[in-house]
Amino acid sequence: MDKNIKGPVVGVLGGMGPMAAAVFMCRLIALTPVRHDEEHIPAILWNDPRIPDRRLAYFHNGKDPMPWITHAIGHMQNAGAKVIAIPCNTVHLWYDQIVANSPIPVLHIVQAVIDDLHRKGIYSGRIGLMGTALTLQLGLYQGFLQAQGYTCIVLNDEQVHEHCSEPIRLVKLNRVEEAYQPAAVGVSLLKELGADAVILGCTELPIAVPHHRRSELGVPVIDSIDALALATLDWYQKQEKPQ
Amino acid sequence: MDKNIKGPVVGVLGGMGPMAAAVFMCRLIALTPVRHDEEHIPAILWNDPRIPDRRLAYFHNGKDPMPWITHAIGHMQNAGAKVIAIPCNTVHLWYDQIVANSPIPVLHIVQAVIDDLHRKGIYSGRIGLMGTALTLQLGLYQGFLQAQGYTCIVLNDEQVHEHCSEPIRLVKLNRVEEAYQPAAVGVSLLKELGADAVILGCTELPIAVPHHRRSELGVPVIDSIDALALATLDWYQKQEKPQ
Structure with missing residues (x-):
C-alpha cells in the first residue's frame, strides 16, 4: 500500500x-x-x-x-x-x-497560460483578455503578460458584464448552452479591437465556448483549463x- | 472551519x-x-x-x-x-x-440503475445489458433485475467483445469518438433481440454513447453514471x- x-x-x-x-x-x-x-x-x-x-x-x-x-x-x-x-x-x-x-x-494558472501561448507559437502581439471583473480590474494577467512583452486588450465594464460575467453566471447555473452566444461575442469584440489571440481567463469560459465551436471564432483562444x-x-x- | x-x-x-x-x-x-x-x-x-x-x-x-x-x-x-x-x-x-x-x-450502482428504471416508468419488461465481460459473466445485474421481475437480455461473447469491451477500451485510451459506433451497434443488437430498454452498465459506455446521440438509438438507454x-x-x- x-x-x-x-x-x-x-x-x-x-x-x-x-x-x-x-x-x-x-x-x-x-x-x-x-x-x-x-x-x-x-x-x-x-x-x-x-x-x-x-x-x-x-x-x-x-x-x-x-x-x-x-x-x-x-x-x-x-x-x-x-x-x-x-x-x-x-x-x-x-x-x-x-x-x-x-x-x-x-x-x-497565469504561468500555465503564458506557457500555452508559447506552445502555440505566440511570443508577442496583442492579447485579448476575458475573465471575471475582479481579475480584469486587479490586473491578474496584465502584469505577467506585459512583462513578457505582450500588449493587453480588455473590454469596457459594460462589455465585461455582458460577455464575461454573464456567460460565467450561466455556466455556474448549468445553463451551458446559453453561455456560448454572449461569450463568443466577447471574443469577436476583442478580435475587432485587434487581438491576435484571446485568453479565456476564467475557467467557466472554456465551458461556455466548447472546443468544437472555437474554429468559428476566427482568432486563436487560449483555454485556461487546458493550459x-x-x-x-x-x-x-x-x-x-x-x- | x-x-x-x-x-x-x-x-x-x-x-x-x-x-x-x-x-x-x-x-x-x-x-x-x-x-x-x-x-x-x-x-x-x-x-x-x-x-x-x-x-x-x-x-x-x-x-x-x-x-x-x-x-x-x-x-x-x-x-x-x-x-x-x-x-x-x-x-x-x-x-x-x-x-x-x-x-x-x-x-x-445497480440499485441506482434500478431506481432510474423506475424513475423512467419502466417497472417490468426485457432489459438489455451492456457492460464488461466480467460483470456480464458473473451476473452483477441479472440477479437484482430478475428479483424485480425484469427479464435480462445479453449479447453473446463475441458481441460483448466487439460492442462492449472494445468501446470501453477506446474510451480508456481517450479515443472517445471511435467508441460510439461499436457501442451503438451493441444497443441496436439488444433492441433487435427485444429489449425494451438497454442498461449502459459500465461507466465508460455512457461516454461512448453521448447524450446528444441517444435519440438515434430508438430504445431508451439507462446510463449508470447518471443513475x-x-x-x-x-x-x-x-x-x-x-x-
Whole structure:
C-alpha cells in the first residue's frame, strides 16, 4: 500500500466553481497520452463549493476563503498530493498567500497560460483578455503578460458584464448552452479591437465556448483549463515514479 | 472551519477508469439544481488509476484492489466524506467486501440503475445489458433485475467483445469518438433481440454513447453514471445541512 501515498499524486483544489474543476479533471485525463488506465495521473479533487466567494471577500469584506483553502490543501497533502493545481483564475489573486500557507508547490494558472501561448507559437502581439471583473480590474494577467512583452486588450465594464460575467453566471447555473452566444461575442469584440489571440481567463469560459465551436471564432483562444492541465501533465512527467 | 468537515460531503472513489469518474463529477454537478455555486454538493474525488485491475485480480490472481479501496475510503472519510459513490460497475462485484471494510455507507450502482428504471416508468419488461465481460459473466445485474421481475437480455461473447469491451477500451485510451459506433451497434443488437430498454452498465459506455446521440438509438438507454449521480443527489438532499 505504500505506493498509494509515495508516488506523485496531483491535488486539485476545486469548487470555485465546481463544474470548472470537474471539467479540468476530464481535460487532464483527455490530454494525458496513455496505453491503459494505469498510466493516468493519480489525482485527488477537493471540490468544495462552500469555499467563500472570492469577489465578496474582496469587495464586501465577506468571509475569508483562505482558511478553507489551507484546510483543503492540508488534507490533500495528507492523502499524498505533491503539487496543487487550482482551476480557478480569480483565486490566483491570492496566489502568494496560498503558496505561503501551502506545504507543497502550487502551479500558477497565469504561468500555465503564458506557457500555452508559447506552445502555440505566440511570443508577442496583442492579447485579448476575458475573465471575471475582479481579475480584469486587479490586473491578474496584465502584469505577467506585459512583462513578457505582450500588449493587453480588455473590454469596457459594460462589455465585461455582458460577455464575461454573464456567460460565467450561466455556466455556474448549468445553463451551458446559453453561455456560448454572449461569450463568443466577447471574443469577436476583442478580435475587432485587434487581438491576435484571446485568453479565456476564467475557467467557466472554456465551458461556455466548447472546443468544437472555437474554429468559428476566427482568432486563436487560449483555454485556461487546458493550459493548467498541460502544466500539470508537464509537472507529472518530470516526477520520479515508483517502480 | 468546522463546517468544512461537518456538512455532508460525498466521497467519490474513481480511477477505474479515471475518465468515467471525472465525467461522473460533471454529471453530478449538471444534474444538481442550483441558484449559485454554493448550493452544489461538496465532493472529494479520489481518482487513482493505480487501483489494481479488477479483471486481472479475478481471473489471473492479480493484485488485490481491496487494500487500495479501503485506503482511499479511509482518507475520504478523514476529509469529511459521509457516503461513498463508486462510478465503476465492475468493482461492485466486491460490493459486500467494500461495505464490510467501509466506515461510511456506500451507494450501490445497480440499485441506482434500478431506481432510474423506475424513475423512467419502466417497472417490468426485457432489459438489455451492456457492460464488461466480467460483470456480464458473473451476473452483477441479472440477479437484482430478475428479483424485480425484469427479464435480462445479453449479447453473446463475441458481441460483448466487439460492442462492449472494445468501446470501453477506446474510451480508456481517450479515443472517445471511435467508441460510439461499436457501442451503438451493441444497443441496436439488444433492441433487435427485444429489449425494451438497454442498461449502459459500465461507466465508460455512457461516454461512448453521448447524450446528444441517444435519440438515434430508438430504445431508451439507462446510463449508470447518471443513475449513480441521481442516487448521490437523492442522498445529499436527505441530509441535514449545517446553517
